[in-house]
Amino acid sequence: MxxxxxxxxxxxxxxxxxxxxxxxxxxxxxxxxxxxxxxxxxxxxxxxxxISKPINLLRFGEIYAVSYDGSVVGGDLFEDSNPIKGAVWTGDNWEKRITLEGLGYDYVSASGVSASSKDGKIVAGYSASEKNSRHGVIWYGDNWSLKHDVEKPGSDKRIVSEVSSLSSDGKIAAGHSSFSSGRLHAATWSGDNWSTYTDLDKNNLSSSEGSSVVALSADGKIAGGYTVLPNKVMNAAIWSGDNWSMKTILVQPQDGKMPMSSVLSLSSDGKIASGYTTTGNGKERATIWSGSNWTTETDLGTLKSDNSGSSKARALSADGKIAAGSAVTDNNKEHAAIWSGDNWNNKVDLGTLSNNDSGSSEILLLSPDGKMAVGVSTGDDDKNRTFVLRIPRFVLDKTSPSLSSIKPTVDSMSDSATSSFIIDLINxxxxxxxxxxxxxxxxxxxxxxxxxxxxxxxxxxxxxxxxxxxxxxxxxxxxxxxxxxxxxxxxxxxxxxxxxxxxxxxxxxxxxxxxxxxxxxxxxxxxxxxxxxxxxxxxxxxxxxxxxxxxxxxxxxxxxxxxxxxxxxxxxxxxxxxxxxxxxxxxxxxxxxxxxxxxxxxxxxxxxxxxxxxxxxxxxxxxxxxxxxxxxxxxxxxxxxxxxxxxxxxxxxxxxxxxxxxxxxxxxxxxxxxxxxxxxxxxxxxxxxxxxxxxxxxxxxxSLNQKNVGNKTWKVNLGLIGNF
Structure with missing residues (x-):
């Protein structure tokens, strides 16, 4: 067998x-x-x-701080009817949101983030304290779980302070504080655990009604911001030298009047500053201060054909060669703008997130290499949305001719359907x-x-x-x-x-x-x-x-x-x-x-x-x-x-x-x-x-099929069988 x-x-x-x-x-x-x-x-x-739900960052927050590589961003969180909360977003596509613990003990205390170190491991801003006063705060440690109140503990005085900028390594913080004089004075916190407090205007009490640091150089040795003169006018100022002891007023009187101005950003080495200066007609004008002791003042102009109107330069690339902010257009709308080239005379209107470029937009931050910008724009729904954009290639091309007030068009190489270079990150x-x-x-x-x-x-x-x-x-x-x-x-x-x-x-x-x-x-x-x-x-x-x-x-x-x-x-x-x-x-x-x-x-x-x-x-x-x-x-x-x-x-x-x-x-x-x-x-x-x-x-x-994705569909099957 x-x-x-x-x-x-x-x-x-x-x-x-x-x-x-x-x-x-x-x-x-x-x-x-x-x-x-x-x-x-x-x-x-x-x-x-x-499709995944929108990133909370883009729907409920505004970005004011970004790490060098963009992997960590910080800012203010708006959600429901709660007060503003400081928050950090990180992880893949910033999908991990961490709401930072404030200094107060009650539910209604507010906080915010306005600065980040280069690696994003340290962020800073403010928080309402237990005495219902605003204090500068630095968050650090695992998931930014540790917080440092920059004000001296045990003080019975009501102190108002805020950290607006950090050095690249996060070891120097700067902003303003009312700790020593009762007025808001430009201040830095340095040393071990930011324990050394320096009032940058302590020697100028008679000539200053107040001041604040808005930006720091990468090493933290140069600070830029503003000082309020006795005539109550805010003036752009830079502090430098040992312990920031040298103060330089950047704007001089015009026609017997002192125009309002402020430094909003510094290049990495601190040798170039950007911000704005107010003209005689009350319009803010985007301004660059460069050269020896920042004595060369450059008016960046606007996006109007006659160069009139207002503008503001909020951000600089690390080398200071690219400035970004906003400027008014011929339609009297404020649009995100970029200035580059020799003496920053090439300017680009980036439009808005609205299909017809209506509404307004503004760049708030530039990456150190100047290739990426973060800002806020109104969309077709008239609501503010955060956007991220790549700086147009011709802006980064040093050989580019003057591109004064160029409005970008469709990029034929990419078959893009955008009307500008602003990229809607949500979309x-x-x-x-x-x-x-x-x-x-x-x-x-x-x-x-x-x-x-x-x-x-x-x-x-x-x-x-x-x-x-x-x-x-x-x-x-x-x-x-x-x-x-x-x-x-x-x-x-x-x-x-x-x-x-x-x-x-x-x-x-x-x-x-x-x-x-x-x-x-x-x-x-x-x-x-x-x-x-x-x-x-x-x-x-x-x-x-x-x-x-x-x-x-x-x-x-x-x-x-x-x-x-x-x-x-x-x-x-x-x-x-x-x-x-x-x-x-x-x-x-x-x-x-x-x-x-x-x-x-x-x-x-x-x-x-x-x-x-x-x-x-x-x-x-x-x-x-x-x-x-x-x-x-x-x-x-x-x-x-x-x-x-x-x-x-x-x-x-x-x-x-x-x-x-x-x-x-x-x-x-x-x-x-x-x-x-x-x-x-x-x-x-x-x-x-x-x-x-x-x-x-x-x-x-x-047949009635229940698909792998869960939905049900009818199918028809036709078969024909033959022998030969």
Missing amino acids: KNLKRKRLKILINIFNVHISRLFFILIFFGLPIGLYAKVEEIEFVDKKL TRDTVHQIVNDTFALMTLQEQGLAKLQKGCVVSNNNWCWLINTDNSNLISKDMVPIVNLGYGITDILSFGGVITKFFPHIPHHSHTINGKNFGFGFYADIHTPFGLGEHYFRPSFAFIQHGMEMKRSVLSHTEMGKGSSQLNGFSSAMEWGDGRSIYNKNIAFFWHVGLRYDYLSRSAYQEDKRLSFPVKYNKINYENLRSDMGADVRILVFPSLTWISGIKIENIIKDNNLISNSMVNTVGVLQSKMDVKKTKHILKTGIRYILNKNFSLSFLT
């Missing part, structure tokens, strides 16, 4: 070896022309509600999440495509069979998907077959185009009881799909259209065991099956055009799962050639990894997108099978 079984097995193997090569060539010649009509079904794209983030979610949807559809390539037909010894199986993604879609599978019966108990196909290039969605670099193949074997002895079977199978993709990020207001090329790959292997028997009578049969399936899906990494202001780099996506399934159906013979079929299938994911995409936005940070894959889904089906003749049968099934 054992020898007989071995001989049978050997015969099967020999037959298999002979016919497998024949099948391979037939699949190629038969599969390729049919495959020209094959398409991936229209995508049921993820509902926009799955940019949403477009990245959307294209990634579209990719997730394509990957789940690729799972369905792999399953179709593993389908097959069963035929008796030395016969061929074919199966055309097509469905649409829903009842409305007209994008049908024909797949032709071939099978061959080696014996009455063993059939094998498969398909090789090339998908026709098409656009399943405006964000993804399937190009010609794609193909798929599948293979199966079916071991079953001899015909006429029941329906017991065991079926192993595997399949592979590769799709070349052209990616195009969608465009929202003040975003860029990023493009790139990528590749979707999928591999699947499965095994299924089942049986079918007549019940009650020969006209009613019950079928069941159980199965195990492994899927691996991936999308290759790709990079958008680096010429964009904010090109996005998309890391590789890998997703694999192991799932089990079980199903049952009832088949009722209505007529000799017509059978009604109805059943249920339940799939359950046993093990998988998270479906996550990490996208790096240039100079901004990492955006992480995740799709929650439903672990269990159910499929209800019903339909008919009609036998046309002994060689052809037709099936028509409808």
Whole structure:
């Protein structure tokens, strides 16, 4: 008996070896022309509600401090009806928000952040104290959990102070305090744990009604801000020398009157200062002070064609060659502005976040290299929104000609739909999440495509069979998907077959185009009881799909259209065991099956055009799962050639990894997108099978599918089986 079984097995193997090569060539010649009509079904794209919620920073806060690399930002948090709170945002895309603990003990105490060290590990600002007075505060330690009150403890005086600036290492803080004189005087806190307090105007009490430091050089040795003269006029001032003992008044009287002015920013070495000076007609004018002892004063002008109106230079790059702030336009609207070039005579109107450039905008901060700016602008809803922008390339080009009052236009290289160089970070983030979610949807559809390539037909010894199986993604879609599978019966108990196909290039969605670099193949074997002895079977199978993709990020207001090329790959292997028997009578049969399936899906990494202001780099996506399934159906013979079929299938994911995409936005940070894959889904089906003749049968099934993303859809499946 054992020898007989071995001989049978050997015969099967020999037959298999002979016919497998024949099948391979037939699949190629038969599969390729049919495959020209094959398409991936229209995508049921993820509902926009799955896109991540807006970053709290951009909806409820204003930024006043940023670390050197932009990974940490600080500012004021506005939320509900609570008072302003100091906060720090960090982590991927600043999604981690930490509300800083204030000095007060009651719920209503307010606080704010206005300065950061280079590495972002130390931030400073103010907080309402327990005596209902504002004190300068420095936060540091793990998650900025430690706080330092810059005022001397135990004092019974009501002191008002604030830290407005920090040195690069965070060891020197500057701002103002009323500690020594009862007036707000420019002050620094240095030494161990900021314990050394220095009143910068202690020797000028008769000539100063008050003062404050707004900016520090990188080493903290030069301070810029303002001093209030006896005539109650605020004047731009710089403190330098040992212990900031030398005070330089930057603006001199004009026509016998002292104009109001202030320093708002310093270059890294402190040799260049920016701010504003008020003219005789009361208009503030953006001003640069440079040269020896800051004696060279440069009026930066405005964005008006006649150079009239007001402006303000709030920020400087580390080398002082780029200034940023705001200036009035010919429409008498205040717009974010950048000054650069020789004597800062190149000026650029950056517009606003409104589609028609209405409303106002302003730059508050510049990165040290001058390549990135943070500001506030009104949008189409007339509400303030924080924006991040890349400084236009020609501004950084030292060879640029004068670009006085240039208004940027659409960047043809990037197919950008923006009307200015301001980039809306909220909309940019949403477009990245959307294209990634579209990719997730394509990957789940690729799972369905792999399953179709593993389908097959069963035929008796030395016969061929074919199966055309097509469905649409829903009842409305007209994008049908024909797949032709071939099978061959080696014996009455063993059939094998498969398909090789090339998908026709098409656009399943405006964000993804399937190009010609794609193909798929599948293979199966079916071991079953001899015909006429029941329906017991065991079926192993595997399949592979590769799709070349052209990616195009969608465009929202003040975003860029990023493009790139990528590749979707999928591999699947499965095994299924089942049986079918007549019940009650020969006209009613019950079928069941159980199965195990492994899927691996991936999308290759790709990079958008680096010429964009904010090109996005998309890391590789890998997703694999192991799932089990079980199903049952009832088949009722209505007529000799017509059978009604109805059943249920339940799939359950046993093990998988998270479906996550990490996208790096240039100079901004990492955006992480995740799709929650439903672990269990159910499929209800019903339909008919009609036998046309002994060689052809037709099936028509409808099914209610609960997708992996949780939504439910109807699908229609049409199958045609033939023998030859």
